[in-house]
Amino acid sequence: MAAILQGMLASSLMILVLVGPTSAHSHGPDFKVGPWKDAHATFYGGADGSGTMGGACGYDDLVKEGYGFNTTALSSALFNDGKACGSCYEIRCAKGNKWCKPGASSSIFVTATNFCPPGGTGCCNSPNEHFDLSQPAYLQIAEYKAGIVPVQYRRVPCKKRGGVKLTITGNPYFNLVTVTNVGGAGDVTNVEVSGGKDLPWTKLSRNWGQKWETNAKLVGHDLTFKVTTSDGKTVILQKVVPQNWQFSQTYEGQNFM
Incomplete structure (x- = not known):
């Protein structure tokens, strides 16, 4: 529902080049799953994921870049001036809510790829922790006609196919x-x-x-x-x-x- 912030730079044609480099990793514990928290969720874009490309994180073609359509825009309280771009979340419809989709999977996993600006309905106004999901992601957990639903979320590690x-x-x-x-x-x-x-x-x-x-x-x-x-x-x-x-x-x- 929130409008997408337009990218500040024009999108560039991207040609993927696999070069097979060696890599070194720093030592340290694996990223830990965070605690469950309460929030709300809405959706934006089309049922086919259209209208979710580009945006305030600087990504262009979300499919080519490995994100697909399980993506979300974050409210100001979560977006952190763009520093949260690329972070991943597990989200589930709040138990007992009538708008939770019958038979839906218990939760979805999404990547933050955009910003949900304050204003409008007020959903994304500070200090609200709010997720404006792509429509394909939202429809996995809630009914279209609900518009906005209470959810629970937690920060999780990002599991991506391929490399950085x-x-x-x-x-x-x-x-x-x-x-x-x-x-x-x-x-x-x-x-x-x-x-x-x-x-x-x-x-x-x-x-x-x-x-x-x-x-x-x-x-x-x-x-x-x-x-x-x-x-x-x-x-x-x-x-x-x-x-x-x-x-x-x-x-x-x-x-x-």
């Missing part, structure tokens, strides 16, 4: 890296890049959502990326991007889980 994906757009003097399909905690908190002795480890800054920027000269280098998630775990994608890389291509390395 990196898409570089921009130009030789400004590089924007979109990080997608991240397992484990899912929400990226730090990105660094290295291109050998001529390009030592360089920290990228968050532009918006999960788009990370740097003015470092990346063209002409084979690139190793270091990606860290909110639980402090890091994956090092060794030479995941080859020396002859091209803008708007997508490169895939290993994942956290």
Whole structure:
């Protein structure tokens, strides 16, 4: 029901390039499942998932990027200015509610890919913890005519097929890296890049959502990326991007889980 915030940058054609890099993982406990909490849920977009692409996390084609249509927009209280993009949740319709779908699975698993802005019906106004689900996700747990239902949710590890994906757009003097399909905690908190002795480890800054920027000269280098998630775990994608890389291509390395 909440309108999608339009992406601040035009979508780029993404070509997936599998390069099979080696990876190193930091040590530490696996991401833990959080406690159940109370919230509410609505839905937006079409029954086929249309109207959910793009949005405030900087993702483009949710299917190609590994998210599919089990996705959600988060209210301000959960979105955390975009830092929660990529986090995953288990959501179930509150027990005993008449709008819970008969025979529905006990819960669904969704990834945060968008922002539910305050205003309108007030569902996403602070301090409400609210999920604006894609319609296909919502219809797995509740009836269409309900519109809004009480739910319970908990933070869970993200289980993704394939590896972490990196898409570089921009130009030789400004590089924007979109990080997608991240397992484990899912929400990226730090990105660094290295291109050998001529390009030592360089920290990228968050532009918006999960788009990370740097003015470092990346063209002409084979690139190793270091990606860290909110639980402090890091994956090092060794030479995941080859020396002859091209803008708007997508490169895939290993994942956290």
